[in-house]
Amino acid sequence: MNEKYLVFEVYHDHIKLVSKGKWILETIRHIENILQSIPSDKKIIWDVSGVSEFDSAGILLFIEYLNYFEAQSKVKVTGYTSKQKEMYDLLKKQHKSKKTIHAYQESTLERIGKKTIHIYDDTKEMLRFFGELFSNLFYTILHPKEFRYKEMVYHIYHSGFSALMIVAITTFLVGMVIAYQGSVQLAKFGADIFIVDTVGISIVRELGPMITAIVIAGRSGSAYTAExxxxxxxxxxxxxxxxxxxxxxxxxxxxIVALMIALPLLIFFADIVGIFGGMFASRMQLGISIEQFVNRLYEVLEVKHYILGMIKGPVFAFLIAAVGCFRGFQVSQNTESIGLHTTQSVVNSIFLVIAFDALFSVIYTELDL
Amino acid sequence: MSVIEAKDIITKFDTRTIHDHVNFSINENEIYAIIGESGSGKSVLMKEMIMLASPTAGHINILGQNLQHITPRKAQELRRNWGVLFQFGALFSSLTIAENIELQLKEYTNISKKMRDKLVYSKLELVGLESYAGKLYPSELSGGMIKRAALARALAMDPKLLFLDEPTSGLDPIGARNFDQLIVNLRDLLGITVVMITHDLDSMFSIVDRMAVLADKHVVAEGTLENVLQSQHPFVEAFFKNEYTKQRFKGKIKDVQ
Structure with missing residues (x-):
C-alpha cells in the first residue's frame, strides 16, 4: 500500500527512487517509514515527477532526506516542476540544520544536576531578597518618615480585620473539638474540671497562634504572592x-509590618474565641457551668502562657509575609508561574509556621517555661 | 552634546551573547530610534539604559552619570530626569489614570493637591486624552488610551529624557501617526530627548532623527536615515530595501541612492 507514494529499485550502481501521489501532511508519516528503510550506499536518482500534490510538510521531508542522502552519497533529483522548485527554495533557505534533530532526552543525572542548580539559585535569590529587605528595613528605621503608613493600614484592614470571621469560626471549632475529645478521656477518671486546664493552656499556648497563622498563611500569604x-x-x-x-x-x-501588627491581634482574638468554644463544649458534654469554667480558668491559666503564645505572633507573621512577597517576586513572565509560586508560597509558609512552632516548643521546654 | 553614550556594551545570558561591543551615542533634543530584528536585544539594551538590568561589561553614560558606578542617591536623582513608556503601558492597575500620573508628583514634590490636579489634567490634555479618562482605571481604557495615559505618566515629572518601548505598536495606522506627531510636538515643545525602540517604518521615515540598527550582536549602522540606508548589511537590505518599502517610500529611498 505504501507504493502509492514511493517506490525504489536497487540497481548494481545506483538506486532509483520514484516519488508519486500525495506528499502532504496526512501521508508523510508513511513516506518517512519507507525513506528510513532505503539504503544510501549507492548513488541515488530521485524522480519526483509523479508527485501530484504536495505541501510544505512534504517538501520539508524531501529536504530532510535529500540532505541525509547527500551526506552519504551522490543524489540526482529529476523531474521537479517549477512550483516544487519555488517551494523548495523557500523552505531550503530556512532549513539550516544538516542533520535531523533528534528528540532530546534528559538523563537522570542531568535532572539531578538541574534540580541542584535550581535549589542553589533559589537559595541565592532568597538571600538576595532578605538582604534587600533588611537593608530597606534599617533604612526605614533610620528614616521613619518614609515608611508607607497608608499602605500599612490598608493591609492591616485587608489581612487582619477582614480575617476576623474566618479566624473566629476556625478557632471556635478547634476549641470545641479539644473539649469534646478531652472530656471523654477526663470523664473516665472523674477529672472533669481539668478540661479547663486542657482547653485553656493548649489554646492560648499552642493552638491559637498556630491555627491563626495557618489561616492567614492560606489567606494573606497567597494574596501577597499573587498581587x-x-x-x-x-x-x-x-x-x-x-x-x-x-x-x-x-x-x-x-x-510585612502590617501582618506583624495584625497577626498578634488576631491571635489574641482567636484565644478568646477558642476558649469560648471549649467552654461551650464543656457545658454541653460535662455540664460545667460558665461560672465554674471561668473560675477554674482564672486559677490555672497563668499570664506566662498567654505571653509565650503571643511571642510567636510577630515571628509567624514575618515568615508568612516575607515568603509571600519573596515568591511573588520570583514570578516570571507567564501566568502559569503565578499559580505555581502561589502554591509554593502557601506550602512554604505553612511548613515554616509549623517548624518554628516546634522550635518554640523546644526552646520553651529547655528554658522550663 | 551627547546625552547618552554607550561604550563597548557586552551582554551575556548564560553562554548566549546578546550584545558584543555595542556602541552608540544619542544627542540632545533628538529623536533616536533603536531598530533591529526581534531577539536582537533592543529591549535588553533599553533595560540597561534605564537601570533595570546591567550589562556584563561596558559603560553607559546618561546625563553625565556612569551607570556602572552610580551611587543610589545619584541613581534616584537620575530616575527623576527620565520618563519611561513601557510597551504595554505598565500603568498601576490599582490606581486611576489621574492617580497614576500624580504618583511621582506626590512622592517627590511638595506641591499642593490643587496644583497637582491641574498638572495632571494638563498632562492628560497634552497627550490628547479627555479629562474624564483621569477618573478611570487602566482596565477600563482602550489600548490607544493606555499608551497615551502611560505617556502622560512618563511626562509627569517633566523629564529631560523619554524612553519609549514600541510606542506605536498595537495602535491603528491613524492613531500611530498621531502618536508620532505627538512625540515630535513634545520634543519641540519641551525640548526633551526621545529614545525609542520601534519597528514602525513610518515613524523611522518621518520623525526619527537618527537611529542605530542592531543586528548580529552589533550596531551595524548608526546615523540619519540616509546614512543607514547606505549600509550594505543584510538586515538593512532586507528591512529597508525590500519591494514593499521601495514602493511605499519611493521618494525618500531614491534620494539616497
Missing part, C-alpha cells in the same frame, strides 16, 4: 523601579 506576581507580569514593578520607587519599601515592608 506582586501579577504586578511583575504587567511590568508594574519595572515601571516602579524606573520611577525611583523601591518595590521593597512600597510593596514588601508595608505588607
Amino acid at each position: 506582586i506576581g501579577a504586578m511583575k507580569i504587567t511590568e508594574e514593578i519595572s515601571a516602579m523601579r524606573t520611577m525611583g520607587f523601591d518595590p521593597y519599601s512600597f510593596l514588601v515592608l508595608p505588607r
